[in-house]
Amino acid sequence: MRQVLTKIIVSVIVLAVSIVGFILAQNFVKKYNANKIEANSIEIIIIKENTVIKSKTINFTDKDKLVDLLEKNFRNNLSFDNNKERILSIETIEQDETHNIEVYLNEGKTDKKLTEIELTKGLKIKFIEVSV
Amino acid sequence: MKNMKLKELTLCAMLTAIIFIQEELLTFIPNVQLTVLLIFCYATTLELYQTLIIITIHVFLDNLIMGSLNPITVIPMLIGWIIVVMIAFFSKKTNTYVKAVLSIPASILYTKCFAVANAWFLEVDIKAYLIADIPFDIVLCASSFISIVLLYDPITKFINKKLGKEEIKTTTKDPQVVESSNQ
Numbered sequence: 578m579r580q581v582l583t584k585i586i587v588s589v590i591v592l593a594v595s596i597v598g599f600i601l602a603q604n605f606v607k608k609y610n611a612n613k614i615e616a617n618s619i620e621i622i623i624i625k626e627n628t629v630i631k632s633k634t635i636n637f638t639d640k641d642k643l644v645d646l647l648e649k650n651f652r653n654n655l656s657f658d659n660n661k662e663r664i665l666s667i668e669t670i671e672q673d674e675t676h677n678i679e680v681y682l683n684e685g686k687t688d689k690k691l692t693e694i695e696l697t698k699g700l701k702i703k704f705i706e707v708s709v
Numbered sequence: 710m711k712n713m714k715l716k717e718l719t720l721c722a723m724l725t726a727i728i729f730i731q732e733e734l735l736t737f738i739p740n741v742q743l744t745v746l747l748i749f750c751y752a753t754t755l756e757l758y759q760t761l762i763i764i765t766i767h768v769f770l771d772n773l774i775m776g777s778l779n780p781i782t783v784i785p786m787l788i789g790w791i792i793v794v795m796i797a798f799f800s801k802k803t804n805t806y807v808k809a810v811l812s813i814p815a816s817i818l819y820t821k822c823f824a825v826a827n828a829w830f831l832e833v834d835i836k837a838y839l840i841a842d843i844p845f846d847i848v849l850c851a852s853s854f855i856s857i858v859l860l861y862d863p864i865t866k867f868i869n870k871k872l873g874k875e876e877i878k879t880t881t882k883d884p885q886v887v888e889s890s891n892q
Binding site: 591592598603609631634 | 833
């Protein structure tokens, strides 16, 4: 009986510590994310058929352009046509007429060309290769 | 590898089903599971190879059902659970509280296998990943610790009974009782 009681007391203490730890950790994560957005950074995610191929947070300066950042950081994942206006394909996918790349800015789908997208703090850009 | 008796084989199949079903049932609460508890129970009552077979089947079934049967998920999950099995196996002779404490680093090592895989294959920002993972690590560690403290003893007692093994407690009978039973 005493053993069971000890186990219950230990479990309750650990549960309480865990709840406090969880809340503190959540706050820490929120602060970390807020600080990250405050810096001049954008998040770029490349998705192929529901699988994230690459995800990266990139810092930028006022002089930087999106296409240059993409070519610099995602050269192995994306390929571009000559005037850098449109992504041709995610390179790991065979390029054919049944696949298309959709661009999302902060979760909203956009038809903007890459050269028209302005870099802003905390911008989240998703490239999703989908079957058509 | 030894040939398993029919009884052991059936028990292993049932234990595999239990570990798989509980994980699927608890998927709606992130990182709350009894898998670490069950691995500790299995590793201390069954042979090591039997536990490893159970874990391997569980990993493949889990990923098959969840639609994540790809090397980026399966390999770290399998490595992670094998680490937990090893920690449990080598803590066989310790008491329940030590096992519960050991389940904390075991759970953390399990989740870190995914962090390494994500950083390596998906080139995810490892620092951001680890920080975002802290609350979920806490939940996993807490559920592992509490479940072991509360349920490890009754479950191992049950498995030992089914396997026909004598428990450690029953071997340390009161000398007077042993004496009278001999008479």
